[in-house]
Amino acid sequence: MSISERQNDILDIIKNLDISPTMYQNAIEKYNHLTTYLEQHGYAVTMYPQGSFALGTVVRPIHKGDDASYDLDFIYQVSSSKKSTTPKELRDEVEAVLRDSHLYDDRLVVNDECFTIEYADIGGIGFSIDIVPATAEDEGKKLQLKSESPHPELIDDSIAIPKSENSRYSWLTNNPKGYKSWFTSINGPYAALNRDEVRKTIFAQNTSLYNSVEDVPSDLERSPVQRVIQILKCHRNVYYSKLPEGKELKPISAIIGTLVTQVAEKQSPTTGTFELLQCVLSELRVYSEQLTSDQSVFKQAHPGKTLLTREGRNWVLRNPANPEDNLADSWNKNPRIAPTFFKWLACVYGDLISSLTLSDDEFRTRVAGALGDKQVRHVWGKKYEKVPTSTFTASSQTKPWRNQ
């Protein structure tokens, strides 16, 4: 039994759920096509990726046990100023532009706050592009945000997006570019350490796509920070898909990404993927004490623990690039989200850290429980399997009962 071999085997499953270089190239082509169209038609806009596509932490979501498509998020930022338009006008303007093209009109799905362009499946896997209209945040607002932010240097990239509530539109501040700068400042040193090796591996596996190592897009490199975020997202997707009301309880990717990056910031960039995963899980376990203990007691016991705090009764996780954005907002509306989050993290520890030193069969069972048996079987075949599992026939799905 080799722990590092097991870790690599887990990573193989994550890599299988990551966006493939072919898929990535395809997405970039679609994106370029869209920006060219906009340029040719004289629209003064910039489009840039946000979220997991921008951060290199994409994983394929699962949908009722089957593979679903990748969602790639983009910001469509107009050059006109916030003062010259209303949220509703901006939204309608972007819709008109996208509708104007027959190519996009057919595949356009209109939502309240974004537009989705759905593309046909490639190799059985589909993807869609979400477009969020935006304009630069005004200078007065930026000054205010800077005074509130622990990272004022990130604020200049702030944008305003139309937010809909009961079909009334208002502006909402957001800052995906600033968030990416913050993420990159921490992820960069981690990524730099194994960059050459990572690029060589990607090139070796995709010689039909690239002529040389230099051709490999840097967006495809994955550091331990990015891998840990991907591992947690994959585990979350499987775990919460089985919970009753899992959709409402599921922690958003931004919470996972921000917490991992904050923990990574305090570690040496030489920290490996599983070492970092263990760090993150151990660190966050301490925060679960806030579920039960008074905040003053918690602060006294753990003076340095300020990543995820409680202010009054509210959970607070500040978006590092936007002081007005509490990423844990939904936790304060549904009191079951927080306890479920910490229970989930304990499951991740048992499945992907404790399991590493168990017997082959126990290791396999835990990873299959964590990431889905089908997925594990697809990547591992029968490796580590000593006892095959049998299903339950309809008549053996019996229900427990207690008589007092």
Place this chain on the structure above:
Amino acid sequence: MVQVAALLQKHPDLEIASETDNEIVITGWIQIARIFNDFPIVKNVQLEITIPIAQDCFPYVKDTGGHIDTKYPHRYLSGRLCLATEIDLRLHFLDGFDLLQWMDDFVEPYYYSHDYYQRFDCYPFGDRQHDHLGAIQSYCDWFATSKMDTVTSILLQIEANNHYRGHHLCFCGSGKKMRDCHGQQILYFYQYPQLRSQLISDLNNLRKELQELDNERNRSSSK
């Protein structure tokens, strides 16, 4: 005895611990390797199985390995596992009890449900409500209705009528002839006397439970 031998053959880590005129007690370990909803569970559990010799009683299991959380809703304080309602068991083994099938269809699913519940806070195959309401749910499933008054109407009339008559109106109150309605499911209770006596005993227990509730209410209102 033949069934016990087959059980020991299938689970080599089980052995007979004691044997009297009334019961056989088997102790040891079994391996559970099952999968549902893409979630596998593979584990060894230590247990004690008591098999009554009397034809009419089902065996029962005690968790001797501490696998079942003491807070798990479907566990008796004694460590005895609450596998299923009596009527679920009887309906499952209409033509005779089979020890191996009982292990596969009740004991293993029980352990699987427990572990699944501990992790996901829900039962993979559902569960029965405690006490006699749980039995009523079993009858609801059997008669394919979710309506309490429909199922109690059927149960009371099976209790009251000693013979099955397919051309009579169905006990459920649909106004259709029995044979065109719940006839097939009702007929079982006349073909298999053990089902009807279980039904009568469940109804009696239910009445007792309701009576106690009533008494309690009267006591508290008279204060």
